[in-house]
Amino acid sequence: MVLCFPWRWPLLCARIAGESRQGTGKGRNIRVSEIEQDDPVATIEAAGQRLRDAREMLSRRIIGQDRVLDLSLIALLCGGHGLLVGAPGLAKTRLVDTLGTVLGLDSKRVQFTPDLMPADILGAEVLETGKDGSRAFKFIEGPVFCQLLMADEINRASPRTQSALLQAMQEGQVTIAGAQRPLARPFHVLATQNPIEQEGTYPLPEAQLDRFLVQIDVDFPDRAAERDIILATTGATDADVTGVLDAGELMGMQALVRRMPVGDAVVEAILDLVRAARPGTPDSAAVTDEAVSWGPGPRAAQALMLASRARALIEGRLVPDAGDVAALARPVLKHRMALSFAARAEGRSVEDVIDQLVADHLRVEAAA
Template sequence: MVTDIENQLEIFREQFKRVQDEIGKVIVGNDEIIKGVLISLLSRGHVLLEGIPGLGKTKLVQTISDVLHLSFSRIQFTPDLMPGDIVGTYVVHESETGEKVLSFQPGPIFANIVLADEVNRATPKTQSALLEAMQEKSVTVGKVTHRLDLPFFVLATQNPLEMEGTYPLPEAQLDRFFFKLKITYPAVEEMHEILDRTTQVDEPSVERVLGRDEILGMRETARSIPIARSVQEYAIQLTMATHPDFESAHPLASRYVRFGASPRATQALVIGGKVNALLDDRVHVSCEDIRSMALPALRHRVLLNFEGEAERVDPDTIIEGIIKDTPEPVE
């Protein structure tokens, strides 16, 4: 038994490192983003990537899909995109016997990795087409529910600028994203590396190093990590501190937050913490793991009130304040 567990752990770490290294061949820097995306993938979650144009969001997702031996589809969200364009629709075609029949034509959502590029440019109606798929891993067209192939992993990107004519994602949809990751400008050294790699004749390429079964196995391993009640209590305290009406609400939350994070946020903290513990060569979750997951797991689940919007308060500031002021359980 011990040997089995040790083997699983070894495989997990080795496979994760291979994926990370392979992605690193194309993507320069952004180690935390890559790690966050992979943690989401292994936690059965979806990721919302936010960053200004040109920082490599789409490139990152494409590289991940290249590294993983999984089906990949890309949906460019535009205002005229319809739900049927995502989930698929019934089309009339002529059978071999010459008979006209309706058959389901699956949309791009039927893939293991779906890149929803600039997701906030589509209408809420179209955005909501993703809701069922992301949460239930299935889509219903007409009266038929179609199961999606696992692993199903949605990577959505959005641009924080050029907000005109966009449709900000509703809270219900935001909550379905496991993590929200913010891509920032690369450092100068990283810029040199990007230029070196992308302005030569041969551009770097990646190999597929991880298949579907390996990913599902890694997911099982991650979920097996034990977590003590006190650490779980810490995750709950962090989440509840974002609720302005909760008795232990953080002062910043009381002032600037309209609605705090949902239980999904606590789930993200704990599951993400488990993957993080595995990556840190541990088989138990610590409060440090929970803290490291707090920003990506909570930032999009904290809904600012009018005062917070007016003062342009960054939810990260509130979460950092909560992390700083929430003590770890003694026992």
């Protein structure tokens, strides 16, 4: 297998800086920080173990949503943002709060409403009077100045307010009163949407949807998980969670993801899948031309490449494979594609189209 190396191996490896008996109690509390020269396999295995420890800690409070936890971690490992779509009461807000605790991130929450203004998110300059009577403008930071921002029910705010997040999500900075202000690092947005109630909402434009690395569908738990939920959440105390990672360690793992090697076969599979999903192009698939009105751009291929690496890292694997691409096809492509009117009238879904593309181009069964 031919491997594509973004950097040479010495730069890939991170030093296993130290061991601690604190943490989850599984394995070593390893920090990915210093540069090592000789053992990339141990580095990836160590980082994967730390991530699995974090996932286990998250599952103490978020019960029966293992796939949601995995996709949320993948989005953050890629340095990206996630769009959580699900009915009310499925622990979306609880998930973001718990992620902030377990990953050691400064998290804030904004409830999006029709009367929310851009300044309510970004902040604003106010005229302040000093003790000597002098006046000067002072900038008051908005909630966007954090490391993990929850945009709750983002589609309830006006398009003007929604667009206030665009620059922040793409560039990691905002422009206020003509001045550019950098945001904290790392910076991630996890936004939520309710797919059931659409009255009084403003659908996100394609440009903003494309800023989200993945769309994470939050479904109802199965019977066994729901039983565990009601037993765990109706007692006198809540499940206790503690920090497993911190912001610096997460950033180290984000750098590691971008340095992981990828086989040529996986690169070609990503290109085949994304290009086949674009209607009216030389590489488009027949099902795409029949059912899709617009398809994913190059950002989708970038997202699949990074997300496949992140999934492999969580599992402690050195390189991603076609199974990673297949498992991530829906969350990466779903919000970047739209069905034609005729396809919607026939009752077809974007998921069906993606599954068909995966079956035709990857020869791997799509993940449910």
